[in-house]
Amino acid sequence: MAARLAFSCAGQRSPWLRPKPISTVLDCRRAAGGNATASVGVLGSSANLKTHGDLPQIRTWEVLYRAVFKGYLNRLHELQIYEKQLYGPIYKVSTGSRHSITLNSVELVEELLRKDDKFPSRGDMSLWTEFRDIKDIGYGPFTEEGERWYKLRAVLNKRMLHPKDSVQYETVVNEVVTDFIKRIYHIRKTSPTGDLVENLSNELYRFSLEGISSILFETRIGCLENEIPKETQDFIDSIAKMFTYSMPVVLTPKWTRNILPFWRRYISGWEGIFKFAGQLIDMKMDAIQRRVDTDQEVGGEYLTYLLSSTNMTNKEVYGSVAELLLAGVDTTSNTMMWTFYQLSREPKVQESLYHEINHCVKGDRIPTAQDVTNMPYLKAVIKEALRMYPVVPINARRMSEKDVIIGGYFFPKKTSFTLCHYSICHDEKVFPEPSKFKPERWLRDGRTRPNPFGSIPFGFGVRGCVGRRIAELEMYLALARIMKLFEIRPDPTVGDVKVLNRTVLVADRQVNLHFMERNGNTVL
Numbered sequence: 001m002a003a004r005l006a007f008s009c010a011g012q013r014s015p016w017l018r019p020k021p022i023s024t025v026l027d028c029r030r031a032a033g034g035n036a037t038a039s040v041g042v043l044g045s046s047a048n049l050k051t052h053g054d055l056p057q058i059r060t061w062e063v064l065y066r067a068v069f070k071g072y073l074n075r076l077h078e079l080q081i082y083e084k085q086l087y088g089p090i091y092k093v094s095t096g097s098r099h100s101i102t103l104n105s106v107e108l109v110e111e112l113l114r115k116d117d118k119f120p121s122r123g124d125m126s127l128w129t130e131f132r133d134i135k136d137i138g139y140g141p142f143t144e145e146g147e148r149w150y151k152l153r154a155v156l157n158k159r160m161l162h163p164k165d166s167v168q169y170e171t172v173v174n175e176v177v178t179d180f181i182k183r184i185y186h187i188r189k190t191s192p193t194g195d196l197v198e199n200l201s202n203e204l205y206r207f208s209l210e211g212i213s214s215i216l217f218e219t220r221i222g223c224l225e226n227e228i229p230k231e232t233q234d235f236i237d238s239i240a241k242m243f244t245y246s247m248p249v250v251l252t253p254k255w256t257r258n259i260l261p262f263w264r265r266y267i268s269g270w271e272g273i274f275k276f277a278g279q280l281i282d283m284k285m286d287a288i289q290r291r292v293d294t295d296q297e298v299g300g301e302y303l304t305y306l307l308s309s310t311n312m313t314n315k316e317v318y319g320s321v322a323e324l325l326l327a328g329v330d331t332t333s334n335t336m337m338w339t340f341y342q343l344s345r346e347p348k349v350q351e352s353l354y355h356e357i358n359h360c361v362k363g364d365r366i367p368t369a370q371d372v373t374n375m376p377y378l379k380a381v382i383k384e385a386l387r388m389y390p391v392v393p394i395n396a397r398r399m400s401e402k403d404v405i406i407g408g409y410f411f412p413k414k415t416s417f418t419l420c421h422y423s424i425c426h427d428e429k430v431f432p433e434p435s436k437f438k439p440e441r442w443l444r445d446g447r448t449r450p451n452p453f454g455s456i457p458f459g460f461g462v463r464g465c466v467g468r469r470i471a472e473l474e475m476y477l478a479l480a481r482i483m484k485l486f487e488i489r490p491d492p493t494v495g496d497v498k499v500l501n502r503t504v505l506v507a508d509r510q511v512n513l514h515f516m517e518r519n520g521n522t523v524l
């Protein structure tokens with residue numbers, strides 16, 4: 001069971017942002033025009049501008065050669081740095097008849113995002129939409145586009161996006177943190193040294209799934225119990241299955257679907273996800289109906305809000321809740337894993353963090369969301385972890401509505417862009433000493449602060465991450481409490497943990513850390 005969880009956490013591509021393999025991660029529609037310079041009167045200037053034909057170009061064979069023979073397939077984040085050295089901050093990547101313009105500098109990324117469409121798009125999501133179309137399931141925030149997406153986000157944002165919205169989940173999150181800490185005690189006790197937490201990624205995956213489920217479904221699903229309930233385990237397995245078979249499905253032609261097992265397994269993964277989510281949603285609907293029938297007030301948390309206070313159809317609710325759930329697990333859990341890993345290697349940072357938390361939260365009191373507002377160092381630690389390990393290392397935009405000029409080049413509408421967040425986060429011009437974990441670079445204490453576009457781990461603008469505030473709340477509350485209880489130390493047998501790109505950035509090995517109990521603190 002644990003192995004399965006670990007597999008789904010660290011061993012899968014979880015292509016929730018762009019469900020495509022390398023060739024199509026670089027996906028884009030063919031930009032119109034050839035190498036000729038463009039006359040861009042439409043953009044308010046009659047000057048002749050350079051076009052994509054003037055850019056350095058990476059061709060399909062080079063993409064494949066680097067991925068397969070130079071070993072970048074699992075290290076696509078590092079490829080960003082390598083390609084910037086070769087081609088500079090802007091270049092074109094072609095795979096077959098598709099092209100994408102890669103932006104690999106903070107200035108160009110900022111320029112593009114500031115010119116983003118009214119209804120921004122990340123590009124082709126057909127891998128996810130196909131199943132929904134076959135089964136007549138609604139689209140969610142990832143898969144929806146255009147004005148329909150905009151309306152959906154307006155509803156989803158309401159109880160999620162603003163920091164004050166996330167505060168209402170504080171009690172739920174703290175309950176999950178309590179159970180997670182109990183689990184840490186349990187694991188330590190059964191470890192050979194009495195203080196070791198083995199396979200931290202796996203444990204954090206369980207924590208994140210329990211956390212996001214309890215917020216979305218208002219129901220505990222038992223991920224932190226010693227024996228995970230069967231339906232929950234089936235659900236976890238379904239997520240793993242869907243992600244595992246995404247890649248083979250994309251890589252094999254459609255006519256093989258009835259012959260090879262991939263498509264069937266991929267579909268059965270989705271079926272398991274929607275079955276579990278559907279049952280929990282149906283249970284909630286019955287509960288709401290009972291309250292309505294007995295004239296009781298219908299208040300409550302996120303799902304109740306979606307079901308009772310919005311015009312969303314059940315079909316839309318199913319689609320959205322499943323996508324929120326998928327987006328909210330690997331991202332949060334891996335960010336926490338990298339944070340603990342760095343803290344274990346930086347005792348001084350850990351000490352400063354401990355002092356701040358102890359100063360703000362006295363004795364056995366459980367930290368609240370309000371406490372977090374007085375803990376700039378805590379926030380800086382997470383921000384720095386996300387800078388060094390932006391779990392979503394690459395992003396994309398397709399400019400669907402208008403032509404655009406970026407970096408002095410003209411691009412017709414429908415051009416796709418790839419944004420190289422990882423290499424920008426590690427650019428020493430943007431972040432001096434980029435390979436050092438330095439939370440203080442984020443403090444507002446008079447020092448020059450980094451370029452705000454240097455690290456945008458949750459994306460930018462109206463299409464930015466809807467779960468940001470929830471993810472932050474989960475991470476802050478868990479980290480604050482764990483730090484009060486334990487000093488984290490590395491396990492020498494683990495060595496230097498390297499980063500693998502499985503769409504989100506994961507550890508290249510099992511991470512074990514010692515959780516040394518601090519004296520006299522047992523905050524449960």
Ligand code: HEM
Nearest residue numbers: 141327328331332392457458459460463464465466467471
């Ligand atoms: C550390 C945790 C997380 C990180 C780093 C993260 C990062 C991101 C990024 C980079 C995007 C793309 C934004 C853009 O294109 O501008 C995104 C989108 C999204 N995230 Fe998150 N995310 C996290 C946690 C969550 C959680 C907990 C949820 C669910 C509650 C969630 C739900 C979503 C959804 C639904 C989208 C798609 C939004 C849209 O297209 O309208 N994320 N996230």
